[in-house]
Amino acid sequence: MKLSRRDLLKTLTGAGAALLSFPEAMFPIPEDVAEAAETAEEWRKSPCRFCGVGCGVLVGLRQGKVVAVKGDPEAPVNRGLLCIKGYSLPKILYGSDRYRAPQLRQGNKFVEISWDQALDIMASKFKEAIEKHGPESIAMYFSGQTTIFEGYAVNKLMKAGIGSNNIESNARLCMASAVAGFYSTFGMDEPMGCYDDFELTDTFFVWGSNFAEMHPILYSRMVERKHQDPNVKIVSLQTYLNRSTDEPADIVAIFKPHTDLAIANAMAHVIVKEGLANDAFVQKCVVFKKGLTGIGYGVEDNFEYGGAAETNWKTYRPFADKAQTIDFEEYKKFLEPYTPEYAAKLCGVPADTIRQIARLLGDPKRKAVSCWTMGFNQHVRGTWINNLVYNLHLLTGKIAEPGNGPLSLTGQPSACGTSREVGVLAHALPGGKFVANPEHRQKAAHIWNVPVEKISPRPGYHAVEMFRALDRGDIKVIWINTTNPFQTLPNVGRYRRGARKGSERFVIVSEVYPSETARHADLILPSAMWVEKEGMVGNTERRTQHWFKMVNAPGQAKDDLWQIVELAKRLDLGRLFDYGEAPLHKALFEEYRQFGEGSGKDLAPYDVYAKVRGGLRWPVVEGRETRWRYREGFDPYVKKGDGVRFYGQPDGRAVIWARPYEPPAEQPDEQYPFWLTTGRVLEHWHTGTITRRVLELHRAVPFAPVWINPEDAGLLGIKAGNRVRIQSRRGEVITKVQLDGRNKVPKGVVFVPFFDENVLINLVTLDAYDPISKQPDYKKCAVRIEKV
Amino acid sequence: MIKPIIAIGCVLGVLFGSLVLLSGSARAEQVDPQQGSKRLPRVYEGAPPLIPHDAETRKGMCLACHEFGIAGAPITPHPTRNDFCIQCHVGQDLSVQTFPPIPFQEENRPK
Structure with a gap:
């Protein structure tokens, strides 16, 4: 359904009257906002593509292109405000080196192939590995940026179809603890x-x-x-x-x-x-x-x-x-x-x-x-x-x-909505359920209409172990989607080498722009992103938001849900996604909703999210969202008279x-006297694959420097702007020194952002993790610094 | 209480304004950025204006010039949003060209 600006105003107001159970979420777009950017012909709602805050944006469209965005003044999260990444959204779609066709590695080069060829190769690699080495020789590595639809589909394909739990999300690296x-x-x-x-x-x-x-x-x-x-x-x-x-x-x-x-x-x-x-x-x-x-x-x-x-x-x-x-x-x-x-x-x-x-x-x-x-x-x-x-x-x-x-x-943006709630993790099933729990498997098998024996009770490899298994050769075929592990894994040198060891290993990467991971692929699949597809995500405060497809992806780029379903068909598992005449997105969501219903994770019907500006916070019971859980009067799951109940x-x-204090895995010593901590900057999203293609963001932070304390720098004879080597027991990088500015580090600590593929700081970091959550520690390892 | 703050603001403002006008460049996130003093074009109508001068070392002082438009600085329409100006308005190193600087060359990677 396409709407002009004025139609949208009318429709949203009308829908507001019809949906009185969500009065706080239904507002018309104010006239002045709609008028502000006259370059756009039409405005539609979407959540921002980037972080877990989950801001609402109004997307300005003109002649099939995104030309502007506005912070949605009626979005309860951001009330009209965006950060510079949000304001850069229109430009992320139109980088000059966007992938437009599938590419297959031939030696050290990639050659363009058709989608049919790409999917046939992909399916044959999957089938071959499963036949020779069993379903646990393949792995899926998806993302906290994967939409709920895609996450649910790939989880179902893997756990109900292929029968392996080797499916992880990069959320293991950010939210597992x-x-x-x-x-x-x-x-x-x-x-x-x-x-x-x-x-x-x-x-x-x-x-x-x-x-x-x-x-x-x-x-x-x-x-x-x-x-x-x-x-x-x-x-x-x-x-x-x-x-x-x-x-x-x-x-x-x-x-x-x-x-x-x-x-x-x-x-x-x-x-x-x-x-x-x-x-x-x-x-x-x-x-x-x-x-x-x-x-x-x-x-x-x-x-x-x-x-x-x-x-x-x-x-x-x-x-x-x-x-x-x-x-x-x-x-x-x-x-x-x-x-x-x-x-x-x-x-x-x-x-x-x-x-x-x-x-x-x-x-x-x-x-x-x-x-x-x-x-x-x-x-x-x-x-x-x-x-x-x-x-x-x-x-x-x-x-x-x-x-x-x-x-x-x-x-x-959807570490909560997809990775955690849909359970795109090696130990999880949708709706907060676990593969190791026989009742949970029974419920999943019932909803998925597969024999319960199909769902393996053994958790698969968690993220770090998954890439160790690829290095060892226990994993043969891996599909990496919407994430860039060969830049982001800790001690990434080992895992980059592991991916290219050859033998039967086959690395499939769905990407939008050339990334370090795409460069390590055997097969690159061009993906659609953000408003080039329909999607749903869930933010920090349990808020689920929906957007419709608004523009076409460039060239032959296809959305990830299509890729998942096409793979399933070629693995003779097409029946998992056969919903007859029903629209696929809606059918998937309505099926997924059954997992959480009645267990404190209730979601509203698909049609409600499709209409509501700014989304709703679960549990959504009888049309009402929940702002505070576990408290009588706010949470429908707490009975009268219970007060507070952690149910x-x-x-x-x-x-x-x-929980006592215990020392970290590695500490500075005489040889490696500095703490290295890594992180992000405002202007770049994770590995910069998308944001570095926006000139204004690239010009704001063109490379990753290392922040060093001025006293430490003095002792080492280093000045701002000097090039230094940052070296650990695992690897090294070279970059320029920064002494102040947005960060000031104390003595004995250095900080390097990880967005820059030319300053691959994860060659230096340590792949130690929390044994309970399996999440790696990127915030501390020991390094030395020397001038080059 | 407010008058001395405005006075100090004005003095600081004139100081920084002249800095911008006279030197035409200043230190930024990167060590030797190439910056001008002219207003940069917006990315699209409605996008936040970019900062044509160093923002990092002057953080927390934005209102000194931008509250009343000292030395030709644009006046902010939202002066109450101080303390987080630089989450929307970012500096620019104009010497930096489009990323990636060289075409994607598979031959060189991976090592």
Whole structure:
């Protein structure tokens, strides 16, 4: 259905009247916004292509092209504002080197082939590997940018059709620890609160997340809140100074990498010692547990957490831990050594500052919102540090109510919506279900209409192990889609070499522009992106959003859902996607919805998302979205009189975990005296594959420098602009030095963004991971620096 | 309270304004950026204006010039959005050309 601007105004207003159950989500596009960019003939709604904040945009179209975007003033997330990446959306589609046809490697060159040839080759490689080596010799590596439709389809193809669980998402690299943290503490994934808390709280705690650059629109909501009310306090705990420690942060604490474990326990120590714990809440809603310690770092192939059969990734349920219930007194004893003075010695933050922060969080007159992202999640004890921040909110009862709550921020537009909710992970099934659980398999087999034996109970390879298996030769054929692992995997040198070892290995890559991963492919498939296809995504605050296809993809580029279905047909599994006359997208979504229905993950019907501006937050029950989960009056799953019930756990109680400080996998020493931490910049999205094609973004940050502390630079005889070698035990890169600007690193720390394919910093990083979540730690390894 | 701030703002503004006008270039994210002092064209109508001067070392000072248009600086239509100007408005190194700088050459990769 095509609409002119005025038609759209009328239609949206009319639909608003018809859909009174969603009054807050249905608004007409204001006339002045529509008039503002006269270059566009027509405006349609979509979420932004980029981060997990999930901003709503209005897409301006003219003669079959995207010519402008506007922040959607009625989108509840961003209220009309966008960041520079969002404003650059029209240009991401039109880079000069966009893939327009499938390409097959012939020696060191790629030659264009037809889609029929490409799909036949792809299917024959799949069939050959399955016949010779079984279904577990193939792998799918998708993305937190994969849409819900695509994720659901490929998950079904793999788990119900091919019969292998070797399907992962790059969300393993960004959100796995958050997921493991949610499951171990609450028994259920995803935040209880939402962005509305930003306007309702008066105290923000930002942990190891430069969200001024990575989640800019959310950051600006926090800043505007502070501007409105001087009583609002912002605490920023970081490993280096960055835009998130600038004005208007009130307390800035720069801690040594990895010592957040000690700080969080010291804060709990202060809260308990000074009587700031909410005893009534703790008694009613919480149990105390301790788990395994000394759990290792996963640097070896086939690493198994804990070494015990019960915790074996392949045979037991994920996130397993040998949990032992303890009582409040035992927990207090566990906290005893974590005095602020002890933590101060480890982390370098003064003990008084730790006390001050703990008192702010514990103050019964204040509310508290904690935010974190990769600093916590990309951490060899990522699950633990997620648990520890929940401890603080559970001890004080500041959780699951307006203005109070921990909010785990997401990196990718659909890490929540697709990877986590659809379960595009080696251990998961859609709707928060697990392959290792016989009841869950039964339910999946019923919905998918396949024999239950078809669904393997064994989790497949997690991301790092998947690429180790490709290197070893255990994986023969891999399809990589919407992600760039040969730039982003830690210790990527090994995995790049592994991909090109030849023998029976065959690497298929669906991409939009040439990337490091495409350069390692045997077969490149040109994909459609963003509004060149219909899609649905889910953001940080459980908000599901939908957009329609608006423009055609260039050349022969095809959307990923089409690629998945065509592959299925050639593998004689076309029946999995045979919905007769029904439109495929709608049929897939309506089928997917059955997985979560009645289990706290209820989604609205497809038609509702197709109409609603700005999306809805699940569970959506009887036409109403849910803003705060686990709280009576807000969450339809909490019965009258229950008050607060963490219904993900069988006893309705969340867990406070006694998690100790344990050292990281690698620390600076005489040979390699610096901490290396990696991350992103505002202007570039992940590996820059899309954003570097936008000239304005490329000109804003044309390459990745290394930030070094001026004193360290002085000692090494290095000046700003000098070229230096950054070397670890695994590899090296050369780039230019930056001493200040947007970041200022403390002595002993260097920071390098990972977007630049010519400064492949992941050649240097370490492939250690959190043994519980299997998420790698990109934030700390040891390097040396020398002038070249 | 507000008057001294405006006064200080004006002084700073004139200082930075003249910096822009006289030197025509300044330090930015990259070490030797080539920058002018002229307004850059918008990417499309409605896109945020780009910054033709160094923004990194002057962060937090945007309003000194852009609140009242000192030294010809464009006046911001949204002065309350200070503290996060640079999430929409970004600096530009005009010496940098389109990415990728050379055509995709499969022969050279992968090593």
